[in-house]
Amino acid sequence: MKFSIQREQLMESVQNVMKAISSRTTIPILTGIKLEATTSGVKLTGSDSDISIESFIPAEEDGIVYVENIEPGSIVLQAKYFPDIVRKLPQKNVDIESDDKRNVTIRSGKAEFHLNGQDAEEYPQLPQLHTEDSFELPIDLLKSLIRQTVFAVSSSETRPILTGVHVKIADEELHFTATDSHRLAARKIPLEKREGQGDIPAVVIPGKSLNELNKILADSEETIEISVTENQVLFRTKHLYFLSRLLEGNYPETSRLIPDQSKTIVKIDTKELLQSIDRASLLAKENRNNVVRLITKEGNQIEINGNSPEVGNVVEEVVADEIDGEELKISFSAKYMMDALKAVNYDQVKVEFTGAMRPFLIRPVDDEQILQLILPVRTY
Amino acid sequence: MKFSIQREQLMESVQNVMKAISSRTTIPILTGIKLEATTSGVKLTGSDSDISIESFIPAEEDGIVYVENIEPGSIVLQAKYFPDIVRKLPQKNVDIESDDKRNVTIRSGKAEFHLNGQDAEEYPQLPQLHTEDSFELPIDLLKSLIRQTVFAVSSSETRPILTGVHVKIADEELHFTATDSHRLAARKIPLEKREGQGDIPAVVIPGKSLNELNKILADSEETIEISVTENQVLFRTKHLYFLSRLLEGNYPETSRLIPDQSKTIVKIDTKELLQSIDRASLLAKENRNNVVRLITKEGNQIEINGNSPEVGNVVEEVVADEIDGEELKISFSAKYMMDALKAVNYDQVKVEFTGAMRPFLIRPVDDEQILQLILPVRTY
Numbered sequence: 001m002k003f004s005i006q007r008e009q010l011m012e013s014v015q016n017v018m019k020a021i022s023s024r025t026t027i028p029i030l031t032g033i034k035l036e037a038t039t040s041g042v043k044l045t046g047s048d049s050d051i052s053i054e055s056f057i058p059a060e061e062d063g064i065v066y067v068e069n070i071e072p073g074s075i076v077l078q079a080k081y082f083p084d085i086v087r088k089l090p091q092k093n094v095d096i097e098s099d100d101k102r103n104v105t106i107r108s109g110k111a112e113f114h115l116n117g118q119d120a121e122e123y124p125q126l127p128q129l130h131t132e133d134s135f136e137l138p139i140d141l142l143k144s145l146i147r148q149t150v151f152a153v154s155s156s157e158t159r160p161i162l163t164g165v166h167v168k169i170a171d172e173e174l175h176f177t178a179t180d181s182h183r184l185a186a187r188k189i190p191l192e193k194r195e196g197q198g199d200i201p202a203v204v205i206p207g208k209s210l211n212e213l214n215k216i217l218a219d220s221e222e223t224i225e226i227s228v229t230e231n232q233v234l235f236r237t238k239h240l241y242f243l244s245r246l247l248e249g250n251y252p253e254t255s256r257l258i259p260d261q262s263k264t265i266v267k268i269d270t271k272e273l274l275q276s277i278d279r280a281s282l283l284a285k286e287n288r289n290n291v292v293r294l295i296t297k298e299g300n301q302i303e304i305n306g307n308s309p310e311v312g313n314v315v316e317e318v319v320a321d322e323i324d325g326e327e328l329k330i331s332f333s334a335k336y337m338m339d340a341l342k343a344v345n346y347d348q349v350k351v352e353f354t355g356a357m358r359p360f361l362i363r364p365v366d367d368e369q370i371l372q373l374i375l376p377v378r379t380y
Numbered sequence: 381m382k383f384s385i386q387r388e389q390l391m392e393s394v395q396n397v398m399k400a401i402s403s404r405t406t407i408p409i410l411t412g413i414k415l416e417a418t419t420s421g422v423k424l425t426g427s428d429s430d431i432s433i434e435s436f437i438p439a440e441e442d443g444i445v446y447v448e449n450i451e452p453g454s455i456v457l458q459a460k461y462f463p464d465i466v467r468k469l470p471q472k473n474v475d476i477e478s479d480d481k482r483n484v485t486i487r488s489g490k491a492e493f494h495l496n497g498q499d500a501e502e503y504p505q506l507p508q509l510h511t512e513d514s515f516e517l518p519i520d521l522l523k524s525l526i527r528q529t530v531f532a533v534s535s536s537e538t539r540p541i542l543t544g545v546h547v548k549i550a551d552e553e554l555h556f557t558a559t560d561s562h563r564l565a566a567r568k569i570p571l572e573k574r575e576g577q578g579d580i581p582a583v584v585i586p587g588k589s590l591n592e593l594n595k596i597l598a599d600s601e602e603t604i605e606i607s608v609t610e611n612q613v614l615f616r617t618k619h620l621y622f623l624s625r626l627l628e629g630n631y632p633e634t635s636r637l638i639p640d641q642s643k644t645i646v647k648i649d650t651k652e653l654l655q656s657i658d659r660a661s662l663l664a665k666e667n668r669n670n671v672v673r674l675i676t677k678e679g680n681q682i683e684i685n686g687n688s689p690e691v692g693n694v695v696e697e698v699v700a701d702e703i704d705g706e707e708l709k710i711s712f713s714a715k716y717m718m719d720a721l722k723a724v725n726y727d728q729v730k731v732e733f734t735g736a737m738r739p740f741l742i743r744p745v746d747d748e749q750i751l752q753l754i755l756p757v758r759t760y
Contacts, residue, residue: 078691081692111656111659111696113659275470278468
């Protein structure tokens, strides 16, 4: 194997595939990065067997040459060393070459690295997904869907299915839903069925996979293709191939959690409410798990307070744009509320309460696509 | 106690005094920040008993009002909460007030915090240094002296005296010296004796204190006054008072370590040498404590290499500006060499060797004030 490559492109690909590599894998060869050169370009692969990422650097694209002097072949290099080496190379161009004893030479300017490579034949083959069950989204939109839901997955392995985001297509809508059973985050978008497309099964994608995917994808209006099989999901852009296993099991029916009526509705500036709760939570850290209290007052006022008996207490007042319905005193996790308000991503929110002991909803005022639900905490 | 203060000034002072506060102190009241209001302004104090920092916010300076409505008094507030509260307050102005039961109210806009304060009388009195043994330096220059030496202090408590920087004034020169017995970093500057000034004793200032001081001081051409007593040193600027204990014991005589002749002299571009060693060290991490090898070659070439038998090796070539004297092969810690080269702060350095087993010197080509010394590692 032999090729000359632009260091910057190589670095970007290395950083992408590194997102899949864990030093704690039980399969030793997966601590490496696979490099594969063909006449069309160089492909890098990283995997921890849950997530696999391939990044392709074309030999030439749009008239720009990225890889030259290619002699096809493949090798596996240790991920503990290779990324630092690439980052610190002195010149814009890098020559990489391996001989038949898998001695690899990396050359740039007057720096020359010799590394012991491993046999690429020993690297597990990534499954090739054969499926017609795919759909496309703008990358920007996929990143929003992830950011607005993934924070609500469970971090506990008690119910493993809740560590993933439920993705389903129904009635020409794509739904992302996450819940840790104390709160729920959901977003749906319209999705037209393509000509001749089959039904796409509902799946549960590990939250960790979606977080890594979100990190790798740069904001862009280009599209990403999402393909689903029984136990894997593939996200594919022009040069990136991101494969994740799915979580097995039945995802709970969440629609029945969502109240269909409300007794108190508050419309309020998102940022003002967020900052008040942030401050109130400063003195709510010690006891009762970061719980703050919200009280509706006369004159469209909301009082937020936090209390930590040993330390002190906070009282905040925020003027709402509108308060309708019953008076209310309710306590909830400041962290959950802040996560939800950040996810809403609109200047004004509508918070719908059904009494102090029932779940409440946070939504943008004029957008039904985003829904955040939080279970209150009993303090009265 | 009562006053209205600009949040930004308060925040800066809080951040400064926080540098002295440790949550692991054995004296409970030292986990707090002391606030003291007088008609001239507000003084904040933090201390871990090794380091004490006072930051003063004047009521008015250069026609700008920073503190108003002052009712003198003092209180101690928990450092775990107070900084976050100040940072997140909604308005530019903050009202702070304590009653005679030490209930403290912090008010900004519609946010109101109530904190339980502690009695300022219980806070230890900082010693007032009475000494004529003081000198002045531009802050910029003091920061350089610290940065160019403090990294070389020992991090081991085996010889506690080596965890400090030796500061002495002799022959109208101020000397900063640090060594961990494997390397040494020294810088001297001319310092004229002030009229009627007594002799200033040589002292050893804890490296940790100097690191914190360096973080607090903003680059500036203003001067800082340094006062020395038998067991403490005080750094004083207009509004900052930084007090540190000194290390007790005899600092070793380091001048005899410095070779007065050399057998091989290399003049070379600092950055090129630094980057080569950085790369070579990538494959020198596993064994022999990060050791790289330097070999002089024909045609003013230097070869740098790193070797990690399990992983691979690196060979680098750097063209020196000049090589005089004997041929040389020498091994040394890449980390020590990189620290030294970064401290030199000149584009070109002179490295003076006296054979493979003797300490070598790194200095700017035309500046005798900065000196870095490294002991080589035996590998041949």
